[in-house]
Amino acid sequence: MTTDLFEKFQSTINDYNKLPVGELNPFTVRMDEVISPTEAIINGRKTILAGTNNYMGMTYNEECLKAAEEALRSFGTGTTGSRVLNGTYNGHKVLEETLKDFYDADYAIVFSTGYQANLGVIATLAGPKDYVVIDSDSHASIYDGCAMGNATVVRFTHNDPENLEKRLARIRKKDQDAGILVVIEGVYSMLGDQAPIKELATAAKNHGAYVLVDEAHSIGVFGKTGRGVAQEQGVEHLVDFTVGTFSKSVGTVGGYCVSNHPQFEALRLVCRPYVFTASLPPSVVASANKALELIKDSNLRVKLLENSKRLNKGLADAGFNMGTTGESPIAAIIIDEKFTAVEYWQNMMVEGVYVNLAVPPATPNNLSLMRCSLSAAHTFEQIDYMLERFIKVGKKLGVLT
């Protein structure tokens, strides 16, 4: 008998089949109507969205909608081509100019998703004789960028500069000239913790390594003009490449990388996830461009972090075991049992609150989490509602005593 190609997924399929079918399955949620950045109709029920990474609530911003509509009418529904062939419109160039201005950087390249930005930049920059050194809690797109490239991949302990230093020293002992790329994230999406960029980047610089910071969850949220954690910590001069996404604070889809490296533009020629995929549709490009302009001067991040503090503090005061502190827009309750987490999630849905059920391998340290991402568009009333429902379900399931 030849091998069934799906055989290797059997244990995953078995696990999945233990979940109920229908509305209480956490992996088949369907938004039937979306009312606003913070509300949708799911299973016929009006539901507060507390897990959509829509940090700035930009998805329904009037100015962004208008820009997208205009571009849609003028430039059509799609580009039907790669950036290097027919897929670069005026809008794509304008967006790259906006990004350069936003980051005060010399170069900017727009990708079709943040995932592809990481995939492309990491796999292309770090070649066969080079090293990529990544944080152990890195996002899947960073791991996949490593898997796609031909560099030697080394992991260091999450947010641990000493551990990074040790690993870099070992690489240098063996290979004095190797190119090294250190990859970290501004904010880690599950527990909302920030990288100590100064310490990590200093270790990198001491060994002649480049530093890439993925600000996917921090663009718009941190820094005086919303550039992210590097700006917040005052260490932008230590960062060689900034990667990010338009799929969270910017409220649409797309990814980017900015840099001051004089040869940066060469990526457009050699980076396969840039070359071999169609470019973003004009309407997406236009709304991203508008959203970046708005985010730069906005004080929405103040409201966002106020919201997060309110939920985090409320949950901690109620006695939940928290994975987060309210320093980021994430609120995550640690649930001891994966099964209880599923049940918790189902109960929250019935109560009209959508949160993320986050379980391994998407989480660090094998944690099961009820993960919320706050939005500047949430009202205090909505937050208090979430809080009340979390407490109600927590008592019902014995998570709170």
Next chain:
Amino acid sequence: MTQSTTEIFDQISELMAPFNTKSIEIKPDTSFATDLELDSLSVMDMLAAIEDHFDITVPLNILPDLETVGQVAEAVKNILDE
């Protein structure tokens, strides 16, 4: 000073102690997943201990090929001999 695979294996067996929660006898064909029931996180921690002990870099790229303690000893020897 080059070490033999057996010497390396013996040192690795010692380093395994904190991860060998079921106290099974460690042989070259002892597997991390089925015999020691280590999840991928524990395997990572264990490899970090091995890296520190031998002062080497075990690249993530070769992890998929390392299923047993003997294979790790072999890999460490190759790295030390490079």
